[in-house]
Amino acid sequence: MKTLLIGKDGQVGWELQRALSPLGELVSLGRQQIDLTDIDAVRDCVRAHRPKVIVNAAAYTAVDKAETEPEQARLVNDHAVKTLAEEALRLESLFVHYSTDYVFDGNKTTAYQEDDETSPLSVYGRTKRDGENAIRKSGCKHLIFRTSWVYSVYGTNFPLAILRRALERDRIDVVSDSVGAPTSASLIADVTAHVLYRSVWDPALTKSAGGTYHLTASGETSWYEYAKFLVGQAEKKKIPLKVTSNMVFPVSADTYKTVAKRPKNSLLDNRKLCAQFGLVLPGWETHVERFVDELVWAKLL
Template sequence: MPRERKHGTPPTLLVTGCNGQIGFELSRSLAPLGRVVALDRAACNLADLDQMRGVVRDIAPDIIVNAAAYTAVDKAEGDAELAFAINGIAPGVLAEEASVLGAMLVHYSTDYVFDGTKDGAYTETDTPDPISVYGQSKLAGEAAVLASEARALVVRTSWVFGSHGNNFAKTMLKLGCERERLRVVADQFGAPTSAALVADVTAQILARHWIFGDRTEFPDGLYHLTASGATNWHAYAQEVLRQAGTLGVSLKAAPTCVEPIVSADYPLPARRPANSRLATAKLCQTFGIHLPAWRDGLHSVMPQLIAQLPRS
């Protein structure tokens, strides 16, 4: 059962991975809800379970939002032990600590838990079948959380981008300023999703249904959260360049100079799902959430990406 707070006492929210794309945005979006303790890897290392347990017990948060993860998809193929420690084991330990505290746990997962062979968008009831070590480790983590006694929200998202950290949109913008032609994979499909959207929806759900709602009736469990619509990496790259050009960026590569290629033309250590589309109807209907189009999210963050370009 959720523990009761003294009347008028704001909740304490612990955010792990505060230097990641989503973690960075969570520090902003959660600030109006209570006291936010946002920790980086040095302060809360998910690979060090003893340290992590000690941090959680010292802070005794009302809500834990786990945005920390091992996200080096290709490196994970040769570093499975660390990937599973951070992505697979640590989330289950956080869930154990949350259960003891009577705290809520929010944990983020990924489209990589699926093999990408389905024709349509994946729902929460589809059977996962990851094809990479990264996907396997993330599936282990979400399974541990969902099997625990903690009140938990497991949120799968995809193709995350933002103004903070490294991501595809930032890379394409930089390359578009440096090169006259780009070659980008066109046979993998998904929904580019801004880190700000993930953080804002998380804050909205926690505020409405946990902090100020009936927590005993909170509809916890597994949900998909992505921007609306879908595209492929090639068309996504073209849209990055199109929006940048509209905003006055001097590009060497126009959108028409992005050449489509197939995944086999750009081999990587880890296999990627060809279809990363996630159905979001459950989240939208359960929590009354409207999810904007992925192009809108890109448009919102583009000025910040442009501001980070090297000055000529």
């Protein structure tokens, strides 16, 4: 099985390089090798490699910047994705793609199901929603994994920012009225590999089970509780922080004005994925504890 991984240097892409490597031949490309704003180059690249599986972990993810660069975001998150889907159809390949809780407006009071109506609040969310729809419309075999609140040791993300602040500041204010499930890039990559492995042995499964799935850790938390948990874990490891977990304070999302609007409810119901592929997705705390351990062992904290 030849797999073409696009976006190898992102949080999820980095972990996919590891997780997909035992499945067969893996060609991993970053922005230097394939620029998703160059649609002709995207098409040529897929035709040159002729993969059986295309995994697209690249995306325009700068949510606020997308409001002032909508054309760039659209090229990467919608037009390039449409081209990849068309090429997957042409080669009869499987297209694996990632999407986001930002396709929803966050007004639902419970976790979102895969078939709930989308209603994005931002340019980023709209371009990701349109990318999803382009894949479905193309008719290619596909798996779309929607995820949320992604983090990894490598990257720019919320937990790294919180721990940096805890080393420098006297108090931390964190939004308490937005909920979600922090999901590690390694979990996303491992689940992707598991699903692809099942598909290699049972192609009929991909045929029947293709579609959209919510891939997040289990459980729920707010940004505030998440920050408190992170600081608490670092305290347990005797990291000399300026802030302790009782110096993390809740604030309303309305006190933080961001350029792009964000959903207050980012909860994605992951039961369909678990049932279809025989998986148990751990509670969000499991991988967050591990994340802090990794930072400590690598002396990054």
